[in-house]
Amino acid sequence: MGAKQARFELFIDVYEKKQQVAQTLTNIPTGELVESILKEFRRDFDFLGQNPDAYCLMKQDGSVLSNNRTLDKQVSNKERLIFSEAMPNMPESGQPMGRRIYLREHPTGNSYRLHWQPAIVGRFDNQAGNDLLAVDLGSHPNGLRVSRRQFEITETGGHFYIESLSPNPTTITDSTGRPIQVDRRQVLQHGDLITLDRSQITFKVIISD
Numbered sequence: 001m002g003a004k005q006a007r008f009e010l011f012i013d014v015y016e017k018k019q020q021v022a023q024t025l026t027n028i029p030t031g032e033l034v035e036s037i038l039k040e041f042r043r044d045f046d047f048l049g050q051n052p053d054a055y056c057l058m059k060q061d062g063s064v065l066s067n068n069r070t071l072d073k074q075v076s077n078k079e080r081l082i083f084s085e086a087m088p089n090m091p092e093s094g095q096p097m098g099r100r101i102y103l104r105e106h107p108t109g110n111s112y113r114l115h116w117q118p119a120i121v122g123r124f125d126n127q128a129g130n131d132l133l134a135v136d137l138g139s140h141p142n143g144l145r146v147s148r149r150q151f152e153i154t155e156t157g158g159h160f161y162i163e164s165l166s167p168n169p170t171t172i173t174d175s176t177g178r179p180i181q182v183d184r185r186q187v188l189q190h191g192d193l194i195t196l197d198r199s200q201i202t203f204k205v206i207i208s209d
Helices: 030-041
Strands: 007-014 017-025 055-059 080-085 100-106 111-113 119-122 133-136 149-156 159-164 170-173 179-181 186-188 193-196 201-208
Touching: 007 030, 017 030, 030 055, 159 170
Parallel strands: 007 080, 119 133
Antiparallel strands: 007 017, 055 080, 100 111, 100 201, 119 149, 149 159, 159 186, 170 179, 170 193, 193 201
């Protein structure tokens, strides 16, 4: 029989669910544990995405673990960790959102947190203001039908707004099922669906306090 593999017992805060117990091998890359957390808690938190690179584990002192290094090189047994979203650099011309807002794509489940405003949804290019691109759909199968600057989302006074930046049509469907063409600045509510008409890409708006 082979030698018994060493394991850690870790206590992980996953948003409001504190000190979740994780029994894990000590020699796995930290990213594998992050991926397991995403799979286990996606039903509890509908804003969670599928890309482990967008998330990380932190120590209590705020230091971030590398997803590429093994656990035994970074933590000790019985240690308490915090599951968190990886924070991108804030664009110089951007401002942080006051509340958490996500766009969750249907039906893939890909989820995008909008960290700054104005948060532009579109495709990457080299034009000025490209640093404000929060959701790059250039690699999406229907991405070529998306405008480089399709729409933007902003926050004012605790409320979110969507505004079209392109003649390429965008439609909101609210909780009553009523479609609204985005031809001016519109209020966004939790649960609204945003559809990019030509590409048929649809996002659910998730606002979390």
